[in-house]
Amino acid sequence: MVVSEQPLLGQELKTLSINTIRTLAIDGVQQANSGHPGAPMGLAPVAYSLWQNFLRYDPEDPTWPNRDRFVLSAGHASMLLYAVLYLTGVRGVSPEYERLGDFAVTLDDLKKFRQLDSRTPGHPEYRMTAGVETTTGPLGQGIGNSVGMAIAAKWLGERYNRPGFEIFNYNIYSICSDGDLMEGVGSEAASLAGHLKLSNLCWIYDSNHVTLDGPAAWSFSEDVGARFGGYGWNVTHVTDANDLDALAKAYNNFLHTTERPTLIIVNSHIGYGSPHKQDTNAAHGEPLGEEEVRLSKKFYRWPEDAKFLVPDGVREHFQQGIGKRGRELRDKWAKLFDEYGKKFPELAEQINQMQQRELPAGWDKNLPTFPADAKGLGTRESGGKVLNALAQNIPWLIGGSADLATSNKTALKFEGTKDFEAGSYGGCNFHFGIREHAMGAALNGMAVSKVRPFGGTFFNFSDYMRPSVRLASLMEIPVIYVYTHDSIGLGEDGPTHQPIEQLASLRAMPGLVLLRPADANEVVEAWKVIIQLRDKPAALVLTRQAVPTFDRSKYASASGVSQGAYILADAVDGKPSVILMATGSEVSLCVNAYEQLKTEGVKARVVSMPSWDIFEKQSDAYKKQVFPPEVTARVAVEMASTFGWSQYVGLTGTVVGMHRFGASAPIKDLLKKFGFTTENVLAAAREAIAKAKK
Ligand SMILES: Cc1ncc(C[n+]2csc(CCOP(=O)(O)OP(=O)(O)O)c2C)c(N)n1
Numbered sequence: 001m002v003v004s005e006q007p008l009l010g011q012e013l014k015t016l017s018i019n020t021i022r023t024l025a026i027d028g029v030q031q032a033n034s035g036h037p038g039a040p041m042g043l044a045p046v047a048y049s050l051w052q053n054f055l056r057y058d059p060e061d062p063t064w065p066n067r068d069r070f071v072l073s074a075g076h077a078s079m080l081l082y083a084v085l086y087l088t089g090v091r092g093v094s095p096e097y098e099r100l101g102d103f104a105v106t107l108d109d110l111k112k113f114r115q116l117d118s119r120t121p122g123h124p125e126y127r128m129t130a131g132v133e134t135t136t137g138p139l140g141q142g143i144g145n146s147v148g149m150a151i152a153a154k155w156l157g158e159r160y161n162r163p164g165f166e167i168f169n170y171n172i173y174s175i176c177s178d179g180d181l182m183e184g185v186g187s188e189a190a191s192l193a194g195h196l197k198l199s200n201l202c203w204i205y206d207s208n209h210v211t212l213d214g215p216a217a218w219s220f221s222e223d224v225g226a227r228f229g230g231y232g233w234n235v236t237h238v239t240d241a242n243d244l245d246a247l248a249k250a251y252n253n254f255l256h257t258t259e260r261p262t263l264i265i266v267n268s269h270i271g272y273g274s275p276h277k278q279d280t281n282a283a284h285g286e287p288l289g290e291e292e293v294r295l296s297k298k299f300y301r302w303p304e305d306a307k308f309l310v311p312d313g314v315r316e317h318f319q320q321g322i323g324k325r326g327r328e329l330r331d332k333w334a335k336l337f338d339e340y341g342k343k344f345p346e347l348a349e350q351i352n353q354m355q356q357r358e359l360p361a362g363w364d365k366n367l368p369t370f371p372a373d374a375k376g377l378g379t380r381e382s383g384g385k386v387l388n389a390l391a392q393n394i395p396w397l398i399g400g401s402a403d404l405a406t407s408n409k410t411a412l413k414f415e416g417t418k419d420f421e422a423g424s425y426g427g428c429n430f431h432f433g434i435r436e437h438a439m440g441a442a443l444n445g446m447a448v449s450k451v452r453p454f455g456g457t458f459f460n461f462s463d464y465m466r467p468s469v470r471l472a473s474l475m476e477i478p479v480i481y482v483y484t485h486d487s488i489g490l491g492e493d494g495p496t497h498q499p500i501e502q503l504a505s506l507r508a509m510p511g512l513v514l515l516r517p518a519d520a521n522e523v524v525e526a527w528k529v530i531i532q533l534r535d536k537p538a539a540l541v542l543t544r545q546a547v548p549t550f551d552r553s554k555y556a557s558a559s560g561v562s563q564g565a566y567i568l569a570d571a572v573d574g575k576p577s578v579i580l581m582a583t584g585s586e587v588s589l590c591v592n593a594y595e596q597l598k599t600e601g602v603k604a605r606v607v608s609m610p611s612w613d614i615f616e617k618q619s620d621a622y623k624k625q626v627f628p629p630e631v632t633a634r635v636a637v638e639m640a641s642t643f644g645w646s647q648y649v650g651l652t653g654t655v656v657g658m659h660r661f662g663a664s665a666p667i668k669d670l671l672k673k674f675g676f677t678t679e680n681v682l683a684a685a686r687e688a689i690a691k692a693k694k
């Protein structure tokens with residue numbers, strides 16, 4: 001290697017810019033004394049070429065709806081993104097998606113990498129830093145999200161573009177690492193993207209032959225190109241990450257590819273410029289150390305002692321490139337959208353509402369109400385009816401199922417509905433296939449694209465997508481999960497399909513709104529709550545089996561659902577000697593027990609409790625009204641793990657729940673075996689009353 005004695009001199013602006021990204025990453029990690037410098041050092045030219053010469057993105061407005069999306073799926077390389085956001089001068093945005101005057105990332109933020117309350121957290125976080133399109137870090141999720149973004153872009157284009165008015169034609173780029181491609185969710189997502197022929201999607205695979213523990217060859221030896229070829233992707237190679245011409249050729253190749261997503265396999269050297277690490281392939285998820293920082297900077301012909309150095313001309317260089325191109329593109333688009341608004345006011349209005357996460361006027365018209373019916377219907381059935389009514393009113397409420405639409409009742413069936421499929425992207429019915437995890441990741445990508453996505457599967461298989469649900473909660477995005485077959489009540493499919501601990505575990509997830517309605521009219525109310533959420537994902541947990549539709553002239557209105565828990569039936573004087581509480585299908589057992597107790601002159605109260613998390617947000621006064629502290633005789637009934645119920649039944653209360661996995665049998669046998677009968681609830685109630693009297 002040739003090392004000049006004259007730092008910075010003679011470097012072309014592009015080299016200078018690339019080395020600025022590298023050294024900012026090095027210094028940020030070193031200062032934080034934690035993080036991954038190696039990947040940004042290797043990938044700097046890849047990001048530089050993309051942002052400076054290809055990305056259709058205006059740093060002045062990171063919320064421009066038709067911007068190209070950049071997803072750093074290898075979230076551990078976050079300093080790469082932060083350095084680029086700083087150097088390109090991306091503007092700040094408020095959590096309400098309003099543009100701010102300040103910058104998304106300042107030099108000061110780079111110095112505060114990984115510090116409390118900084119805008120440069122360890123891994124990129126959506127809503128925390130403008131320009132971060134989605135939260136990444138858990139490998140595989142970012143590329144999974146990118147598929148959802150590509151889906152949304154195709155859908156928006158087909159739904160809203162008109163001849164001469166290409167309002168949506170943006171592309172999605174994602175940098176991914178060995179880890180991203182090893183993770184199952186990445187494979188599911190790639191398979192789905194290939195199937196859907198998402199030509200607007202480009203993954204840039206950083207093939208650096210190393211992972212955290214050592215050489216990638218220790219655990220990864222497949223032919224990635226052949227694999228993606230098999231998925232139906234366009235696969236191209238760049239043999240040296242530092243070859244800007246080859247990178248440009250590859251990006252152009254992507255731009256000219258139709259009917260297939262593109263994978264660009266880039267061979268790179270992790271920690272490029274840091275001779276020590278390169279030679280040893282040593283562990284790299286740590287700062288370089290002062291000595292190696294110097295050596296690397298020497299290699300880049302950088303002043304060895306300079307820290308966070310941004311040479312004159314670098315930021316201006318980015319302004320001349322992406323800044324100028326982006327501004328022109330956005331200006332042109334703004335004029336086009338103005339014209340579009342005049343010609344197609346209704347469509348423009350929809351786009352604007354979507355961008356603000358507003359609901360169209362009349363979103364709740366024609367919602368069904370269900371008459372009292374002792375036999376009733378499965379909440380999945382009523383759920384499907386409400387969903388269909390809502391989707392008719394909200395054109396961007398779109399989604400599907402992981403191959404269980406018939407069971408989940410998530411298919412949209414009103415006049416004019418179509419499937420979303422390869423080559424025909426305007427449909428509202430999505431077929432995610434048996435890929436729950438990729439569905440979860442794609443739903444997140446769709447949600448950050450501002451459509452309102454829903455996805456269904458059996459409740460038990462929420463486990464298969466849980467990492468994506470968790471990220472939706474962390475990102476505060478309003479994804480909707482329709483989980484049916486919510487208990488042992490699903491019957492014959494048996495314990496492999498019967499959820500037990502899923503309610504408890506999802507209730508433990510911060511920010512997720514979970515609703516398990518008791519009857520058809522609670523389903524209507526639950527959907528009303530969910531559809532009005534703007535910054536929270538929601539899980540709607542529904543039965544397979546029929547549940548009675550309560551007579552609301554006799555019992556309280558289902559509107560109580562909006563408070564999370566409400567008194568459905570009460571003692572005449574409002575002073576019960578026992579409280580029976582339940583969610584979902586078990587509420588009717590409590591109602592039966594209540595009616596029986598009433599005939600015996602025992603004063604009971606039934607609390608229907610579809611959502612713990614919503615109830616927890618109510619005032620103390622309301623909570624005490626529902627659960628008066630002096631009433632200690634309490635019984636909870638839920639066909640699930642009892643974990644957590646003690647906070648409502650108290651130390652002396654009883655929980656009729658599941659303490660083991662279920663079994664394969666007809667529902668009536670299961671209910672009997674596991675004690676979900678009116679008799680058993682009655683016995684528990686009597687016992688609770690007796691205990692409280694002692
Ligand atoms: C799901 C998940 N598992 C584990 C990790 C921890 N982790 C961070 S980076 C990394 C692997 C790094 O290898 P690679 O993906 O090739 O990235 P590179 O180091 O080459 O940039 C791991 C295991 C993670 N971020 N996400």
Ligand SMILES: [Mg+2]
Pocket residue numbers: 177178179206207208209210211216
């Ligand atoms: Mg690697």
